[in-house]
Amino acid sequence: ALAALFYEADAEIGIGLFERGLALDPDNVPLHTEFALALLALDRVRFHETAIGHLRTATGLAPRTALDALQQARARSLLAAAESGDDRVLAAEIRRIRDLRRLASDPRQPTRRND
Secondary structure, X not given: OHHHHHHHHHHHHHHHHHHHHHHHOOXXXXXXXXXXXXXXXXXXXXXXXXXXXXXXXXXXXXXXXXXXXXXXXXXXXXXXXXXXXXXXXXXHHHHHHHHHHHHHHOOOOOOOOOO
């Protein structure tokens, strides 16, 4: 019970930080995409609609940088998975994006296969 209390507190702090960042820069594609990914990883049911809203925003903004374009591609694939209605498809897409992130940060890191 104590761990759940701390976990929920950490989640609320993280959500608050994402929201503060978006208040400062509402047209930030990576921030919308990463917030949606974090929400879906945290609780796909509870935050489903909020995450979809952020993914739609991310895909609708004009990319300002190459990172924006990359994050829009991720947002599109995550949005398609979220809208599919199949939790297995969504969970697999979340894992795929996380694996890509790990690989980008450390090319020696193995990725999951057949999940």
